[in-house]
Amino acid sequence: MAFESGWTAGNHPPPGELLVAWENQLPREQAAPILAHIQQCWECRARVERYARGIDAYVNFRQVYLDPALTPRPGGWLRLAARVRDIPDNQAAARRTLRTRIPRGVWVAVPALLAALVVIAVIVSPVRLTASVVLDRAVRAETAQPSRPAPRVRIRRAGRLIAADERVLQAAHVDGSRPLSVNSFRTWRDGLRSRQDSVTTFDGEIRVETKTDEGTIALASLTVARTDYQPHAKHVELRDGVTIDVESADSSPEHETLPEVTAQPGEAPTPAANPGPDAEKREALEMEVRWALHRIGADLGEPVTIRQSGESLSVAGTLDDPGRRDQVVAALRGFPQVSVQINVAAPDAQAPAHAEPIEPSSGAAPGPLLVPRLLNDLPDPAARAAFVSAALRLSQSMLRHSWALRRLAVRYPSPTENALPAEVRASLAQLVAAHQEDLRSSAREAASLWKPYAQFDAVETGARLNWQDASRAVLRAAQRSDHLTVRLLTASGNDGLTAADALEGLRESQRQLLATLAGVHP
Amino acid sequence: MFHFSRRIAARPAGILGLETRDAAAPPVSVMESLERHFAEHYDTLYRFLRHCGAAEAMAEDLSQEAFLRLHRHLAEARPEQNIRAWLFRVAYRLWIDHLREARREQPVLDETWELWTQALRDPSPGADEELLARERREWLRAALLRLSEVERQAVHLRADGLRYREIAEVLGLGYWAVVEAVRRALDILGDEAHGL
Numbered sequence: 001m002a003f004e005s006g007w008t009a010g011n012h013p014p015p016g017e018l019l020v021a022w023e024n025q026l027p028r029e030q031a032a033p034i035l036a037h038i039q040q041c042w043e044c045r046a047r048v049e050r051y052a053r054g055i056d057a058y059v060n061f062r063q064v065y066l067d068p069a070l071t072p073r074p075g076g077w078l079r080l081a082a083r084v085r086d087i088p089d090n091q092a093a094a095r096r097t098l099r100t101r102i103p104r105g106v107w108v109a110v111p112a113l114l115a116a117l118v119v120i121a122v123i124v125s126p127v128r129l130t131a132s133v134v135l136d137r138a139v140r141a142e143t144a145q146p147s148r149p150a151p152r153v154r155i156r157r158a159g160r161l162i163a164a165d166e167r168v169l170q171a172a173h174v175d176g177s178r179p180l181s182v183n184s185f186r187t188w189r190d191g192l193r194s195r196q197d198s199v200t201t202f203d204g205e206i207r208v209e210t211k212t213d214e215g216t217i218a219l220a221s222l223t224v225a226r227t228d229y230q231p232h233a234k235h236v237e238l239r240d241g242v243t244i245d246v247e248s249a250d251s252s253p254e255h256e257t258l259p260e261v262t263a264q265p266g267e268a269p270t271p272a273a274n275p276g277p278d279a280e281k282r283e284a285l286e287m288e289v290r291w292a293l294h295r296i297g298a299d300l301g302e303p304v305t306i307r308q309s310g311e312s313l314s315v316a317g318t319l320d321d322p323g324r325r326d327q328v329v330a331a332l333r334g335f336p337q338v339s340v341q342i343n344v345a346a347p348d349a350q351a352p353a354h355a356e357p358i359e360p361s362s363g364a365a366p367g368p369l370l371v372p373r374l375l376n377d378l379p380d381p382a383a384r385a386a387f388v389s390a391a392l393r394l395s396q397s398m399l400r401h402s403w404a405l406r407r408l409a410v411r412y413p414s415p416t417e418n419a420l421p422a423e424v425r426a427s428l429a430q431l432v433a434a435h436q437e438d439l440r441s442s443a444r445e446a447a448s449l450w451k452p453y454a455q456f457d458a459v460e461t462g463a464r465l466n467w468q469d470a471s472r473a474v475l476r477a478a479q480r481s482d483h484l485t486v487r488l489l490t491a492s493g494n495d496g497l498t499a500a501d502a503l504e505g506l507r508e509s510q511r512q513l514l515a516t517l518a519g520v521h522p
Numbered sequence: 523m524f525h526f527s528r529r530i531a532a533r534p535a536g537i538l539g540l541e542t543r544d545a546a547a548p549p550v551s552v553m554e555s556l557e558r559h560f561a562e563h564y565d566t567l568y569r570f571l572r573h574c575g576a577a578e579a580m581a582e583d584l585s586q587e588a589f590l591r592l593h594r595h596l597a598e599a600r601p602e603q604n605i606r607a608w609l610f611r612v613a614y615r616l617w618i619d620h621l622r623e624a625r626r627e628q629p630v631l632d633e634t635w636e637l638w639t640q641a642l643r644d645p646s647p648g649a650d651e652e653l654l655a656r657e658r659r660e661w662l663r664a665a666l667l668r669l670s671e672v673e674r675q676a677v678h679l680r681a682d683g684l685r686y687r688e689i690a691e692v693l694g695l696g697y698w699a700v701v702e703a704v705r706r707a708l709d710i711l712g713d714e715a716h717g718l
Contacts, residue, residue, distance in 0.1 A: 055681075
């Protein structure tokens, strides 16, 4: 649809454009003249008001009459979860569904076409490059040239370099004396009952990748030279998150300091070992960046992420407000070594993303659960509004801080935390404590606010947990608490909840939250 | 991307999956992710299917099937962007497939009619209020029944917060066709609402 640059009285924009411009779903430069036109053209303004009346009528009708009759029966998630558990094999299910969705003719045509393609491929390429073929050739090449420079072995857990361990290498079927051995790779692969192979050719190399559901290895790949089939690299991913990378010395520059082999007989694989000096600096830098974001409250749910990628640290995100973007950028200005990429969300060319669900101007829908009591207890609208605002603010604060704690717990699970340099660990502990204190403070304030409606018990100490484990329970309690707060004060719903039930649930979730916090290890 | 709004905060499961993933962080499991999407979208999806004319059991079946497909989608580690529009699109196609199988496409489906009749049967207290309410409901019903199926579906999805482009993807229509459908629906409803 063509857009005119200016709309004058007597020259009206098409009604559809009027609607999308009024709904803020046109790029600004296209919407501006239309919106300006609406200001001066009574005819178009009347049309827009008609749209508004239509929206109001529809949303009211839907909320009052339709939606209450359209509530799904409870237990939907339980039924779905049971169905998911009943799926014996996702891939088999996918095949079954495909079979039912695709017309029968296609099932005949596709195999015929594939067969034809296979015949053509065989004719064009007399020797098909399968995993077995590549491995056979690589074994022959390896046998022909057995002595090669010792390859480099790197073992990582959750992306961090850890000390080499014989047990880990054994679990990964990596021969400690010949880590790049093709033979050991092939022996492991041949021993699998079920596996999925793929062969990729790129830049003078061929990579054989095998995935399996058996044993400790989830995926392993071997890369060989395309010219002589000499092995260049091996990559193994264990199911417990450990990855092993083996690279021939002539193909990989010295990037990382390798930890010494510290395997001790009878000792379990080290979950995480001391990072090298560069890694220590990166950890310290990341922690400082976290504190910088924390100081401006940018670690409480805004879409800002911190990533360590190789040697570099980056902070990225997309914010709605240019002012906020500037604030975040300013907070990180003191870290020139950190790459900062904060964008401001802008409407795209076709349809800007600022649509919001339509709210009715007057709600006749079933109201929030506590409203009748609030109307009675707080007849002054300003007092009611203040109560609701305070309750929502405190609930949101608890939710944000519990979310921030959970994020930290995901980033720093116990083994990772233990492997941090002492100073960084102490700094992390302070950051965790700061969130916990904010959480407690909001919870105490909420308890005081809600006193007329729910008595929060004295807090008992919950089970002893480390802060990472506790963060999950705390987040759940905060979510539950927030849901009930919103349901009591601002949201309608057909969930069968009564005010008494919701208040009891709120009391219980607050108790859980504080008890869990009280039980956290120092 | 995650924005901490009241709307999201009001949904208990709307947080976990919103954790943007660090490369080093353990990934959220498929079931956790599925549960989050279920909590966010199941009710609206079910309502949409009911609004399209699906009976209760069918709407539930199709909603669940859509989420099973989402489970597979997530299990295959496919992109997890704009799942809401994706779910609506899958559910709507399942519904269309069902209609084709049943060979009973009608301009206004019996179930839809029944649904509205049922909704309009709701008794109201007080004679005057009841009269006004009944008059208003009768009028709304008449106005809604004047809309075409596409207009009703488009306006329903728009009221659920989908953008015009997303609605176009769900219904398999062009962008401006959807805009026109919503505009026509609002014109009709707005005209009739005048003076009430």
